[in-house]
Amino acid sequence: MAVRAAGDGDRAWMRDLLTRRWGESRIVVGGRARDAAALPALVAVGDDGRPVGLLTYDPGPAGLEIVSLDALERGGGVGTELLAAARRVAAGLGLRRVWLVTTNDNVDALRFYQRRGLRITAVHPGAVDRGRLVKPGIPAHGEHAIAIHDEIELAVTGAPASIRPGALHDIPAVLALLDAATSWLVARGRTGQWGTEPHSTNPRRLASLAAWVPQGHLHIAELDGHPVGALAAGAAPDYVPAAPGPELYVNLLVTSRAHAGLSLGAALLDHARSLAVLRGLPLLRVDCYAGGDRALVGWYERQGLTATTPFTVTLPGGGAWPGQVLEQRLA
Structure with missing residues (x-):
């Protein structure tokens, strides 16, 4: 068996296969419809030269998304070969992350990918219920007579970041990450979270970083020896309600916007969970900006934390900063 890139001569076969497997070649993920037959694709070819599998993909800022994967013969390694080839394509495009979405009924796919x-x-x-507004033909029930309602996202990162303790010499790099994140927010009109001024000129931010280092609270995520994220985890700040017992509190979480899509924030949160468990602390808490569309609250909730107490901080120049505490109980 070999895997090759799909060519123009494969498009009619692709459309026919996708229609037979998916009802039509149009596939809906996250409420977005795409014609998979028009996407870049990989074709698995058997020893007799006939196609035995198809994988369509869509490169983007979040990595290489596998839109569809179909093996005409199960158990022969077709899906495994196509998935491995997709990861090679991602590496060739400079994309470290390969990801996809499947539905809650597809237990065989969940087993296969994991x-x-x-x-x-x-x-x-x-998400699937909402997807039916775009593609009414999505069936109500799928494999094993399970009702189809939800989308499940899976991903693999080619070169995961390493996380190490922070040092004083890391402070300029952390400030640069914060400045870049603030610029990214400002460019999108999201000035409520961190304002508009750079962190590198804020004496309080510099003092916090300098204090976290000797306490062992600062941790740095690296890719190829370059800092791409930072985590500070220690005691809760005074402006949030006290926890009912021992905890580890995330005081800072920032990642490189140039490396978006590599799940760096999730990796740093996993590191915080590990630190808490190793120290015998049964609770992880964090707070974040809760204004606007509450996008940051939603991100933390998708990472497994639960929103608990809202709070408000009065800003030095007047006005209020809305915050939200989130927590996760750890084994």
Whole structure:
């Protein structure tokens, strides 16, 4: 068996296969419809030269998304070969992350992908129900007579970041990450979270970083020896309600916007959970900006934390900063 890139001569076969497997070649993920027959694709070819499998994909900022994967023969390694080839394509495009979405009924796919190194990174309740507004032909029930309602996202990162303790010499790099994140927010009109001024000129931010280092609270995520994220985890700040017992509190979480899509924030949160468990702390808490569309609250909820107490901080120049505390109980 070999895997090759799909050519123009494959498009009619692709459309026919996708229509037979999916009802039509149009596939809906996250409420977005795409014609998979028009996407870049990989074709698995058997020893007799006939196609035995198809994988369509869509490269983007979040990595290489596998839109569809179909093996005409199960158990012969077709899906495994196509998935491995997709990861090679991603590496060739400079994309470290390969990801996909399947539905809650597809237990065979969940087993297949997880056995090949992909991990569940998000669950989107009701996403398929919403997708039926775009594609009414999506069936109500799928494999094993399970009602289809939700989308499950899985991903694998080619070169995961390493996380190490932070040092004083890391402070300029962390400030640069914060400045870049603020610029990214400002460019999108999201000035409520961190304002508009750079962190590198804020004496309080510099003092916090300098204090976290000797306390062992600062941790740095690296890719190829370059800092791409930072985590500070220690005691809760005074402006949030006290926890009912021992905890680890995330005081800072920032990642490189240039490396978006590599799940760096999720990796740093996993590191915080590990730190808490190793220290015998049964609770992880964090707070974040809760204004606007509450997008950041939603991100933390997708990482497994639960929103608990809202709060408000009065800003020095007047006005109020709305915050939200989130928590996760740890074994």
